[in-house]
Amino acid sequence: MFNPRGSSALQQCRFLLPIGGGLRYIETPMSLLATTQIRNFIGGQWVAPTSDAGLELKNPATGEPIGQSPAGSAAEVDAAVQAAHAAFPAWRSTPAPDRVQFLFKLKNLLETHLDELAALMTTENGKTLSESKGELRRGIENVEVACGIPVLMQGYSMEDVAPGIDEIMVRQPLGVAAVITPFNFPLMIPLWFLPYAIATGNTVVLKPSDRVPFSAIRLVELIHETGLPAGVVNLVNGGKPAVDALLDHPMVRAVSFVGSTPVAQYVYTRGSASGKRVQCQGGAKNHVVVLPDADQETTTRIIADSAFGCAGQRCLAVSVTVAIGEAKDWFRESIAAAAADLKVGNGLDPSTQMGPVITAASRERVMGLIGQGAEQGAKAIVDGRGINTSSAGSFVGPTVLDGLPATSPLMETEIFGPVLSVVHADSVDEAIQMIERSAYGNASSIFTSSGASARRFRNAVSTGNVGVNIGVPAPMAYFPFSGWKGSFFGVMHAQGRDAVEFYTDKKVIVERWPREWSRKF
Ligand code: NAD
Numbered sequence: 001m002f003n004p005r006g007s008s009a010l011q012q013c014r015f016l017l018p019i020g021g022g023l024r025y026i027e028t029p030m031s032l033l034a035t036t037q038i039r040n041f042i043g044g045q046w047v048a049p050t051s052d053a054g055l056e057l058k059n060p061a062t063g064e065p066i067g068q069s070p071a072g073s074a075a076e077v078d079a080a081v082q083a084a085h086a087a088f089p090a091w092r093s094t095p096a097p098d099r100v101q102f103l104f105k106l107k108n109l110l111e112t113h114l115d116e117l118a119a120l121m122t123t124e125n126g127k128t129l130s131e132s133k134g135e136l137r138r139g140i141e142n143v144e145v146a147c148g149i150p151v152l153m154q155g156y157s158m159e160d161v162a163p164g165i166d167e168i169m170v171r172q173p174l175g176v177a178a179v180i181t182p183f184n185f186p187l188m189i190p191l192w193f194l195p196y197a198i199a200t201g202n203t204v205v206l207k208p209s210d211r212v213p214f215s216a217i218r219l220v221e222l223i224h225e226t227g228l229p230a231g232v233v234n235l236v237n238g239g240k241p242a243v244d245a246l247l248d249h250p251m252v253r254a255v256s257f258v259g260s261t262p263v264a265q266y267v268y269t270r271g272s273a274s275g276k277r278v279q280c281q282g283g284a285k286n287h288v289v290v291l292p293d294a295d296q297e298t299t300t301r302i303i304a305d306s307a308f309g310c311a312g313q314r315c316l317a318v319s320v321t322v323a324i325g326e327a328k329d330w331f332r333e334s335i336a337a338a339a340a341d342l343k344v345g346n347g348l349d350p351s352t353q354m355g356p357v358i359t360a361a362s363r364e365r366v367m368g369l370i371g372q373g374a375e376q377g378a379k380a381i382v383d384g385r386g387i388n389t390s391s392a393g394s395f396v397g398p399t400v401l402d403g404l405p406a407t408s409p410l411m412e413t414e415i416f417g418p419v420l421s422v423v424h425a426d427s428v429d430e431a432i433q434m435i436e437r438s439a440y441g442n443a444s445s446i447f448t449s450s451g452a453s454a455r456r457f458r459n460a461v462s463t464g465n466v467g468v469n470i471g472v473p474a475p476m477a478y479f480p481f482s483g484w485k486g487s488f489f490g491v492m493h494a495q496g497r498d499a500v501e502f503y504t505d506k507k508v509i510v511e512r513w514p515r516e517w518s519r520k521f
Contacts, residue, residue, distance in 0.1 A: 044230025063392030072238015087231025306471030366417030441484030
């Protein structure tokens with residue numbers, strides 16, 4: 001049973017609602033969001049946005065209006081960047097073991113508020129409660145890893161590189177870092193960056209997705225509760241105007257971005273042009289290869305979860321299954337049965353297995369792409385366009401397209417909805433070549449009981465994340481979240497040691513204290 005453990009104010013807003021055939025206590029979407037107005041957080045103060053109105057926001061599961069994002073403005077961005085810049089000198093000289101104390105507190109607060117935050121994410125994003133909790137746990141994992149900064153940030157040194165001369169490498173923070181995030185993981189993706197940025201001594205301006213601002217606002221409220229000094233973390237809401245202002249601001253030294261490939265490319269180009277350090281994670285089109293010797297039941301279950309979990313709105317979601325040889329017959333049947341069996345509905349209902357896509361426009365787009373697939377020769381053996389839900393939410397049912405021709409433009413299109421294409425190949429090498437031709441390189445997986453086939457695949461495949469009998473190969477926080485080709489622009493990735501490298505500059509000190517034993521000139 002859903003039992004939020006929020007603040008006492010939240011608990012007073014609980015309502016008994018008929019859900020899933022029974023009566024359950026839940027926070028209504030409005031009561032949750034009423035506690036969290038869309039505001040900016042600048043220099044330790046919550047301030048009302050002053051820019052024009054931006055996107056209208058609706059609960060994806062009900063169609064109910066839940067707010068309006070501001071467009072964001074250069075003036076608001078400037079105020080946030082100035083606050084971050086002013087906070088930087090004191091924060092960078094705060095000892096690292098002291099800096100991470102705020103992260104230990106944040107971890108505890110995120111865990112204490114896990115149910116409340118999950119309900120908030122589900123309300124604004126549409127994913128199921130268990131998906132929201134899972135997402136937050138992956139985010140907390142990054143907070144935990146960043147608590148190890150006193151070890152991770154260490155440099156190295158060597159005595160006597162010449163007689164009496166020592167050499168020392170230290171890592172120092174950059175200054176103000178901008179973090180720009182997408183709608184599909186409202187909390188996890190800010191947490192891919194923010195903990196490392198501040199633990200290494202930088203100050204931050206977070207610009208969350210203007211389609212899901214509430215979760216990030218609540219996150220920053222909790223960050224504020226840790227007692228973090230004013231200006232170390234700032235929040236500006238908005239869309240393109242806010243992003244452009246961050247990219248052009250001379251005081252912003254680093255930009256971390258996650259979103260679609262065209263915007264990632266734009267952010268990378270514009271940010272780099274003004275000399276910033278930029279890392280941009282882009283879109284994806286992920287393949288999974290199924291061999292005839294794969295375990296049929298677990299393979300089907302795991303691939304169904306990868307394709308339809310979060311309504312297919314994951315950058316690691318599988319979009320194309322390449323069934324090898326006779327795997328095509330059993331896989332087609334078993335995945336169709338699994339897709340047809342999923343319970344679609346409001347993610348706040350604990351029995352729901354798949355929620356809606358983010359907006360009505362997104363639903364129309366996904367349905368249009370299913371139609372294109374059918375026109376281009378695929379057969380929709382499960383067709384999510386016919387889904388019948390009683391609410392006004394933006395639902396698309398799980399869809400399986402069989403036999404999409406290799407020439408179809410849909411083979412290259414990121415659908416970002418619950419649509420899985422099943423195609424066929426004769427060998428693992430043919431599948432590897434198919435993946436090689438993709439413009440994206442986020443992730444791929446193989447399902448097999450053959451070590452030799454798995455070894456061949458993981459060695460040769462052209463993606464940055466690889467799963468072997470894993471459907472969503474999401475690296476743990478102490479590994480980089482990789483991504484190749486059109487799925488990533490930059491050098492250092494999110495998470496772990498890469499994040500430490502990204503948010504720091506190396507300084508090398510060559511040192512001599514002249515004595516009789518030092519080098520003579
Ligand atoms: P998006 O590109 O529309 O938006 C991402 C961010 O950029 C948001 O903060 C948004 O406000 C801003 N933005 C949007 N349009 C802009 C523009 N024209 N100029 C400047 N800024 C702009 O992405 P989305 O729809 O929110 O997220 C889904 C996309 O993100 C998918 O393509 C998905 O694959 C990708 N994604 C990738 C990863 C990864 O790790 N590679 C992870 C999650 C999501």
